[in-house]
Amino acid sequence: RPELQFVGDEGKKTLWVVFVLMVIASAAFAALSWRVPVNRRLYHVITTLITIIAALSYFAMATGHGVSVHTITIRHQHDHAPDTFTTIKRQVFWARYVDWTLTTPLLLLDLSLLAGLNGAHILMAVVADVIMILTGLFAAFGTENTPQKWGWYTIACIAYLVVIWHLAVNGRAQARAKSQKVASFFGSIAGFTLVIWTAYPIIWGIADGSRHLSVDGEIIAYAVLDVLAKPVFGTWLLLTHANLPETNIDL
Ligand code: RET
Numbered sequence: 001r002p003e004l005q006f007v008g009d010e011g012k013k014t015l016w017v018v019f020v021l022m023v024i025a026s027a028a029f030a031a032l033s034w035r036v037p038v039n040r041r042l043y044h045v046i047t048t049l050i051t052i053i054a055a056l057s058y059f060a061m062a063t064g065h066g067v068s069v070h071t072i073t074i075r076h077q078h079d080h081a082p083d084t085f086t087t088i089k090r091q092v093f094w095a096r097y098v099d100w101t102l103t104t105p106l107l108l109l110d111l112s113l114l115a116g117l118n119g120a121h122i123l124m125a126v127v128a129d130v131i132m133i134l135t136g137l138f139a140a141f142g143t144e145n146t147p148q149k150w151g152w153y154t155i156a157c158i159a160y161l162v163v164i165w166h167l168a169v170n171g172r173a174q175a176r177a178k179s180q181k182v183a184s185f186f187g188s189i190a191g192f193t194l195v196i197w198t199a200y201p202i203i204w205g206i207a208d209g210s211r212h213l214s215v216d217g218e219i220i221a222y223a224v225l226d227v228l229a230k231p232v233f234g235t236w237l238l239l240t241h242a243n244l245p246e247t248n249i250d251l
Helices: 009-033 042-062 095-115 119-140 147-178 180-209 215-242
Strands: 003-005 068-076 084-092
Touching (some): 009 042, 009 215, 042 215, 095 180
Parallel strands (some): 003 084
Antiparallel strands (some): 068 084
């Protein structure tokens, strides 16, 4: 009989709560955009899209979509007896990867515009970011405990380092060239982002990767990170931007 690793009541409730928070954040960010002229709304538009996409993904997950069940067979070798096998069936929420493929580039765009990164650096950071998420998806769909799975994970981590390099090194230098105030705000919000984003591969390793964390535990851990990375990040960015004319982007 397979061991079942499925979402429980706690997990379902969490998915609905985050869905509601993402809807509220989207409405609040849209409302904030009406307080500035249309040509000053770029950060508002990007940030609102981020929480709208997250709301859609959470709605899918809360209603039981965007998830598939993976069967993992683990082989146990014994010295003086034939091998035995145990089977795990675990839900994998692939809707997250659809969300992340779209929202992490948008989050990077927010940070890149804030720093004043040039087009080539933005493009390279975004491409590395998409590679990170899609190779992470390949890793999540490696249903056996095979080396390939952790190979994909390693490639995703390298892509993540490329993203960090573009934002941390080039982003910081560009922000400094803009003004001291922009540099200090970029340092704070990019530092916050770095800490939150780095928690994702750690949770992935404990949950999707090695299955030490239950499906509900995984949902709750990602829920906390998602709220920090999107609504909290967005509120901080938009409110600070309102008082920092050097961050204006004219469209
Ligand atoms: C994966 C697994 C493979 C290794 C790495 C990962 C990184 C994921 C990140 C996700 C960030 C998500 C955000 C969502 C917004 O709410 C794909 C988990 C490095 C950094 C910010």
